[in-house]
Amino acid sequence: MVQKGSMILALLVLSSSALITLPISSYPFSAFPVPSANPIPGVFPSTSPNSPPPVGSELIPDFGPAWAAAKAKAKALVASFSLEQKVNVSTGVGWMGGRCVGNIPAIGDWPGLCLEDSPLGVRFTDFVTAFPAGVNAATTWNRTLIRARGKAIGQEFKGKGAHVGLGPMMNMGRIAQGGRNWEGFGADPFLTGEAAYETVLGWQEGGAQACAKHYINNEQEHLRDHESSHADDRTEHEIYVHPFMRAVQAGVASVMCSYNQVNATWACENDRTLNQILKGELGFQGYIMSDWGAHHSTLAAVAGLDMSMPGDITFSSGTSWWGANLTAFVENGTIADTRVDDMAERIIAAWYLLGQDENYPDVSFNAFFPNDPDTNEHVDVQDDHFKVVREIGAASTVLLKNVGDALPLRKPRSVAIIGNDSGPSGRGPNGYSDRGGDDGTLAMGWGSGTANFPYLITPLEAIQQRARQDRSSVSWFFSNWDLAGAAATALDQDVALVFVNADSGEDYITVDGNEGDRKNLTLWGNANNLINAVAEANPNTIVVVHSVGPAILEPWIENPNVTAVLWAGLPGQESGNSLVDVLYGAVNPSGRLPYTIAKDPADYSAQLITGGNTNEIILIEYTEALNIDYRHFDANGIEPRFEFGFGLSYTTFAYSGLRIWPVQQWDGNSVALERAWAKGEPSPNVEGGSTALWLHRPAFEVTFKVRNTGKVQGGELYLHFPSSAGEPPSVLRGFSDVLLHPGQSKTVTITLSRYDLSIWDTDAQGWRKPEGEFTFSVGASSRDFRLKGSIPL
Ligand SMILES: *[C@@H]1O[C@H](CO)[C@@H](O)[C@H](O)[C@H]1NC(C)=O
Ligand SMILES: *[C@@H]1O[C@H](CO)[C@@H](O)[C@H](O)[C@H]1NC(C)=O
Ligand SMILES: *[C@@H]1O[C@H](CO)[C@@H](O)[C@H](O)[C@H]1NC(C)=O
Ligand SMILES: *[C@@H]1O[C@H](CO)[C@@H](O)[C@H](O)[C@H]1NC(C)=O
Ligand SMILES: *[C@@H]1O[C@H](CO)[C@@H](O)[C@H](O)[C@H]1NC(C)=O
Ligand SMILES: *[C@@H]1O[C@H](CO)[C@@H](O)[C@H](O)[C@H]1NC(C)=O
Ligand SMILES: *[C@@H]1O[C@H](CO)[C@@H](O)[C@H](O)[C@H]1NC(C)=O
Ligand SMILES: *[C@@H]1O[C@H](CO)[C@@H](O)[C@H](O)[C@H]1NC(C)=O
Numbered sequence: 001m002v003q004k005g006s007m008i009l010a011l012l013v014l015s016s017s018a019l020i021t022l023p024i025s026s027y028p029f030s031a032f033p034v035p036s037a038n039p040i041p042g043v044f045p046s047t048s049p050n051s052p053p054p055v056g057s058e059l060i061p062d063f064g065p066a067w068a069a070a071k072a073k074a075k076a077l078v079a080s081f082s083l084e085q086k087v088n089v090s091t092g093v094g095w096m097g098g099r100c101v102g103n104i105p106a107i108g109d110w111p112g113l114c115l116e117d118s119p120l121g122v123r124f125t126d127f128v129t130a131f132p133a134g135v136n137a138a139t140t141w142n143r144t145l146i147r148a149r150g151k152a153i154g155q156e157f158k159g160k161g162a163h164v165g166l167g168p169m170m171n172m173g174r175i176a177q178g179g180r181n182w183e184g185f186g187a188d189p190f191l192t193g194e195a196a197y198e199t200v201l202g203w204q205e206g207g208a209q210a211c212a213k214h215y216i217n218n219e220q221e222h223l224r225d226h227e228s229s230h231a232d233d234r235t236e237h238e239i240y241v242h243p244f245m246r247a248v249q250a251g252v253a254s255v256m257c258s259y260n261q262v263n264a265t266w267a268c269e270n271d272r273t274l275n276q277i278l279k280g281e282l283g284f285q286g287y288i289m290s291d292w293g294a295h296h297s298t299l300a301a302v303a304g305l306d307m308s309m310p311g312d313i314t315f316s317s318g319t320s321w322w323g324a325n326l327t328a329f330v331e332n333g334t335i336a337d338t339r340v341d342d343m344a345e346r347i348i349a350a351w352y353l354l355g356q357d358e359n360y361p362d363v364s365f366n367a368f369f370p371n372d373p374d375t376n377e378h379v380d381v382q383d384d385h386f387k388v389v390r391e392i393g394a395a396s397t398v399l400l401k402n403v404g405d406a407l408p409l410r411k412p413r414s415v416a417i418i419g420n421d422s423g424p425s426g427r428g429p430n431g432y433s434d435r436g437g438d439d440g441t442l443a444m445g446w447g448s449g450t451a452n453f454p455y456l457i458t459p460l461e462a463i464q465q466r467a468r469q470d471r472s473s474v475s476w477f478f479s480n481w482d483l484a485g486a487a488a489t490a491l492d493q494d495v496a497l498v499f500v501n502a503d504s505g506e507d508y509i510t511v512d513g514n515e516g517d518r519k520n521l522t523l524w525g526n527a528n529n530l531i532n533a534v535a536e537a538n539p540n541t542i543v544v545v546h547s548v549g550p551a552i553l554e555p556w557i558e559n560p561n562v563t564a565v566l567w568a569g570l571p572g573q574e575s576g577n578s579l580v581d582v583l584y585g586a587v588n589p590s591g592r593l594p595y596t597i598a599k600d601p602a603d604y605s606a607q608l609i610t611g612g613n614t615n616e617i618i619l620i621e622y623t624e625a626l627n628i629d630y631r632h633f634d635a636n637g638i639e640p641r642f643e644f645g646f647g648l649s650y651t652t653f654a655y656s657g658l659r660i661w662p663v664q665q666w667d668g669n670s671v672a673l674e675r676a677w678a679k680g681e682p683s684p685n686v687e688g689g690s691t692a693l694w695l696h697r698p699a700f701e702v703t704f705k706v707r708n709t710g711k712v713q714g715g716e717l718y719l720h721f722p723s724s725a726g727e728p729p730s731v732l733r734g735f736s737d738v739l740l741h742p743g744q745s746k747t748v749t750i751t752l753s754r755y756d757l758s759i760w761d762t763d764a765q766g767w768r769k770p771e772g773e774f775t776f777s778v779g780a781s782s783r784d785f786r787l788k789g790s791i792p793l
Contacts, residue, residue: 049204049251050355055144056736058698058751061201063251063353067285070352074345081107081344083337084327089344090301091322092311099366099375100162101292101448102309104347113351114363115211115289115309119167119183120444120572121451122156124367127380129156130453131389133444133570134169135549136396138185138195138594142737145392150199152385154206159381161363163356164209164254168199169449170243171218171258173549173595174628177608179221179504179516182548182570183449186594187629188644189239190732193246200250209253209354214291216240216273217622218258221507221516225294226614228261231622236277237690237760239628245282249691253286253350257305259294261617268294274304281690286353287346298325301335306343382454386574393571393578399564399589399648400553400597406542406563408585408650412494415463417476418486418534420525421499421546423460429453429573436509438501438524442546443575447506447516453573459499459544462576466584480525487537496538497583500527501546517608521552521601528555535561544568544579550597553641567593585650590737592647592781596630596640603640605632630782631728645732645781651742655778657705658787663698663751670694677754678793682766695758695767698751704778704787706738707745718782719752722772725759730782757791769793 048066053059078086085107092115093103101123102115117123120131131153137146150168157165169180173187185195196212203210217229217240231240244255255278257268267273268290278284287306295308298321308322329335351357366375399407409415417423425431425440430453432439435446441458444450460476467474477489480500490496500523507516512524522528523545535541535556542564545551556562566589571578581587598604605624612618627635630644673694677683683695719734721727734750757774758767774793779785 048355049201049353050207052201052205052250055147055198060249060693060696061251062693066251066353067349070349071285071345073352074349077110077348078341078344083330083340086340086344087322087326087330089347090307090340091320091326092307092309094312094318094320095292095310095315096368097311099363099368101166101367102164102289104307110348113163113347114161115164115166116157116160116162116367117166118449118451119169120449121153122160122162122165122381123448123451125160125365125370125376126452127378127382127454128160128451129382129385129389130444130451130456130573131385132392132396132572133182134167134184134195135182135186135594136392136569136571137199138191139396139398139569139591140392141191141592141735142395142590143194143198145388145395146195146198147202148388149392150202151206152383152388154203154208154210155383156381156385157208158206159361160365160379161361162208163351163360164211165203166211166213166256168196168203168210168247169213170196170247171214172240172628174219174622175606175608176521176550176595176598176601176604177504177518178219178549179514179518180445180447180449180506182445182504185243187596188594188732189242189628191594191735192243194735196243197246197250200247200252204251204253204354207354207356209350209356210247211254211256211289212244212247212252213256214258215244215255215278215288216258216267217262218260218267220608220620222608222610223612223614223618224507225259226612226616227609227618227620228264229620229622230263232625233762234760235622235625238626241277241282244278245690248282248284249696251353253353255284255286255288256291257288257294259291264617266294266296266300268305269297269300269303271303279304283691285346286350287343295321297321298329299335301326301329301339301343306346389572390574390577390581393568393574394581394587396569396571396591397578397582397589398567398591398593398646399582399650400567400642400646401557401562401565402648403560403563406540407566407583409495409583411470412472414473414475414493414495415467416490416493416496416538417460417463417474417499418489418496419499419527419530420478420480421501421544422458422476422497423478424456424458429456434505434509436505436511438503438511441499441575442501442503442570443572444570445503445505445548446509446511449506456573457576459497459576459579462580463497463583466580480527480530483529483533486530487533490534490538490541493538494540496534496541497544498531498534498541499544499546500525500531502548502551504548518548521550523547523551531556531562532559535559539563542566546570546575550595552599552601553597554599557641567591588650589647590649592645593642594644596633596644597642598633599639599641603633603638605629627728631731634729634782643781643783647781652709653740653780654707654709655704655786656707657747658702658778658789659704660700660702660789660791662792663701674754677758677769680769680771682761682764682768683758684766689766695755696753699754699757700752700791702734702750702752702776702778702789703747705745705747706740708740708742718777718779718785719756720775720777721759722770722774724772725770727759730777732782733776752791757793
């Protein structure tokens with residue numbers, strides 16, 4: 001069967017493999033076709049985040065003028081404030097001191113700010129959408145959908161009157177067990193950066209301020225506020241800062257500093273990460289707020305913190321590091337009054353930047369007392385956002401195995417639905433506060449990164465709807481422990497669908513002995529035994545996994561009776577409908593893994609650090625350096641079960657016609673900088689150095705043809721740096737997607753900037769082109785390369 005197919009094309013670059021090289025002078029540039037978009041202007045002329053560049057535009061926005069205008073208004077307003085009032089702009093009113101999880105008090109006519117969780121929807125209130133988790137957004141590799149999700153979330157925060165939505169979350173899936181990985185965008189910095197960029201653009205277009213979090217190196221939950229993360233400067237820039245840089249380029253209004261220490265200094269008091277890197281190198285114009293309780297001193301102000309959240313030293317203590325303390329430190333000259341001006345100006349500028357001074361709705365909910373009639377108007381902000389939820393749920397379903405065309409299902413006579421994860425929780429969708437229970441189908445993790453479900457369509461419910469149409473007979477069995485009962489239900493059915501899961505979340509809730517982080521990478525609830533017991537009874541067993549991240553599938557993945565596996569992540573409120581779209585072939589699977597699924601937990605490059613206690617600071621050394629996730633498997637020749645970027649489809653794709661050519665720029669101002677870069681000189685380390693537009697403009701265009709053949713499998717693009725660069729064998733540097741009808745072909749274009757071809761030079765503190773030959777591959781995953789080329793540098 002040849003189906004209409006979407007494919008995700010990724011560009012990974014950087015390697016030492018010896019391909020044919022031509023010196024730049026002999027490169028037949030004139031023989032290359034002239035790119036259609038030539039000459040390419042340097043930037044998208046945005047005036048405000050409410051009108052971002054179109055999705056897929058190679059042009060990065062320049063929000064500089066919009067920030068300057070907002071800052072001028074903010075300066076004028078702040079100039080009319082007393083010192084105490086300025087301090088109040090920077091100091092939250094304390095935990096539960098207002099209706100939102102964070103509250104800045106009103107000052108005169110300025111209404112103050114409501115800050116509210118979470119990265120997947122408005123937390124602690126009703127009539128909101130429960131969106132797919134961040135990790136599902138990344139798994140689509142579809143910028144349009146990621147932007148649309150961000151926009152819908154931003155609109156819902158605005159609709160409820162919350163000025164700041166606390167997301168997206170962009171920490172890296174450095175360790176597979178990391179409790180909050182699912183809130184973020186996977187284990188590759190480029191994919192995470194693109195997802196962060198699109199999410200922020202959408203979110204702020206929707207009207208609410210976004211908050212890039214958690215800055216930085218907060219990659220595990222265990223003792224997150226009693227650990228010090230140590231990453232070398234190059235790793236920090238190339239892996240962990242990168243997504244924040246993309247958020248800054250998207251005009252993000254705020255950044256949240258994290259609970260942990262970095263090199264033995266609190267993340268919220270770290271001059272290096274806050275002042276030098278974020279505000280200096282990246283040129284971040286907005287404000288930095290503390291994570292809730294991550295603020296540890298009055299002098300944090302000097303290190304770059306701009307807002308204390310929730311404002312009190314410990315929750316509800318009534319004391320504050322700032323407030324009266326900050327006023328006193330300014331009055332006796334310990335902290336410069338210009339710093340307090342700067343804090344207030346940054347915070348109020350972000351409010352102007354988003355246009356929140358005009359017709360912004362009043363806060364209409366109470367996060368702490370959602371049933372209080374006086375403070376809850378129950379405003380319905382859901383609009384038709386269920387549509388994007390359902391679409392992302394389907395687009396983020398990864399087909400890991402499909403033998404003998406087991407999928408899509410074609411009017412099966414009988415369907416057995418097995419496993420606790422297939423149906424509802426006995427307590428309803430919100431029966432566990434902040435989803436702190438693994439009961440029924442899993443559609444989000446636990447912790448502050450959650451929202452209440454308005455409803456939750458389970459797989460059981462959606463498959464039954466479909467059964468009516470197909471006249472299939474359906475049976476089900478929920479217990480994961482009664483293996484004989486499960487096997488008996490599966491016996492003699494056309495297909496047995498087994499639903500299993502793995503959950504995780506934030507450290508303040510423990511579920512089944514998992515203190516936020518997962519204690520192992522095994523699927524939960526006796527899943528492996530359940531799958532094998534059902535497969536023994538039914539030779540057409542299809543496994544559906546709802547998981548927060550990678551899990552070890554070895555106990556059953558090669559079982560010949562397991563004919564198909566769908567990896568569905570955390571799809572949000574339309575879970576069952578999204579799944580049915582893929583199961584029955586209405587949507588061709590196009591999701592790609594945003595992390596590696598290993599054969600053995602020990603195969604990953606970094607492990608959860610356990611032990612220690614709250615009387616000490618435990619050390620987390622990022623010794624794997626650049627070799628996060630697939631880069632480590634590649635560098636060490638470790639065979640994964642399913643590599644980063646993997647995902648099957650119901651159809652197949654062929655690639656051909658690879659071309660690459662330099663993009664001409666017509667901006668006289670950057671010629672000198674570009675020439676210096678070509679000679680291998682590091683980019684100047686000036687304010688905004690890492691976000692300087694010339695460094696990020698398209699330098700090369702790579703094009704190739706993709707054809708839906710019904711025989712071959714999908715495609716992505718990876719870069720291989722020269723060996724002198726000291727980079728991993730392959731790194732993702734671009735991706736695009738294309739929807740093709742059977743037999744149809746399209747030309748796909750991916751651009752590379754000078755930044756994409758640079759490494760961070762620690763001595764020079766700048767981005768530099770390494771010496772030697774750059775090659776790249778286009779393929780179907782990080783290991784399935786179909787086309788290879790070299791870059792005419
Ligand atoms: C990405 O999503 C958009 C919006 O729904 C859709 O039009 C496009 O076809 C998708 N791309 C692929 C490859 O599915
Ligand atoms: C500052 O905010 C506090 C509440 O957080 C309030 O009691 C105080 O009056 C405010 N001060 C000024 C000058 O607005
Ligand atoms: C942490 O220490 C390492 C090793 O000295 C250094 O390379 C890195 O830049 C430091 N990071 C920060 C944020 O200070
Ligand atoms: C000022 O900070 C100290 C800690 O140094 C704290 O004990 C005190 O309560 C704070 N004062 C106020 C008014 O919050
Ligand atoms: C300034 O005031 C603060 C708060 O009262 C105090 O802790 C600090 O020691 C004072 N510093 C100087 C230099 O007087
Ligand atoms: C599903 O799993 C949860 C958590 O283990 C358990 O409380 C519940 O009873 C199970 N439901 C069924 C129907 O087995
Ligand atoms: C792994 O953790 C899950 C979830 O808590 C649990 O169900 C399972 O028994 C654990 N497996 C092992 C081998 O410890
Ligand atoms: C596969 O299914 C067949 C037929 O139901 C059964 O005889 C066989 O034991 C199963 N194999 C496994 C590995 O479960």
